[in-house]
Amino acid sequence: MGIFDDLLEAAKRGDEDEVKKIVSQHPELLHQRDDRGATVLHHAAFGGHRTIAEFLIHQGAEINARDAEFGATPAGWAIEYLREMGGFLAIELDDLAFAIERGDAIWVARLLRRFPSLHKASNSAGTLFSQMAEQTGDPEITRLFRSTEHPGE
Structure with missing residues (x-):
């Protein structure tokens, strides 16, 4: 050595x-x-x-x-x-919440590709991002969460 x-x-x-x-x-x-x-x-x-x-x-x-x-x-x-262990930086969580709220499917897709386990994460209020996606009514963002329900598992 x-x-x-x-x-x-x-x-x-x-x-x-x-x-x-x-x-x-x-x-x-x-x-x-x-x-x-x-x-x-x-x-x-x-x-x-x-x-x-x-x-x-x-x-x-x-x-x-x-x-x-x-x-x-x-x-x-x-x-x-x-x-x-599933940890994220606060800015990553905030950026995903922001992208969902703005209806920005491109950024939602980018974040979910980069950090697949974000689909199981929640915003600062405790709402699952997948629920936020459903609440927007945006079919593309909702589809992104459905297509990543079990990444890497």
Whole structure:
């Protein structure tokens, strides 16, 4: 195992002292990528290791570096676990509610394609988006929700 692998493992397990030691001796590793194109900051963010992420950023890690697999930034990796559990950003929920209310089928389709489990989500008042779609009477938006009733399941 090489020094970069040691750094990644330290970041993954939250070993701040080891991360600091390796980065102080090998600052060039801040910009090195693993086989998925991810940086050490991606891995620290995914593990929820805030103090390590802060240290890496202060040392010059690229905060918006994109991985090669999905084009995801460290911020995207930071929320990945919650996304896997059905979590969304408030703006995503608000944007879907706005698109439904405005009758914008193009944006509703885009959001449902990007985040298929939104069909099970609710707006801030607790109303299911699928119910909002039905209430609009817009046949295209209603169809979009019916065609995504069980995505990926």
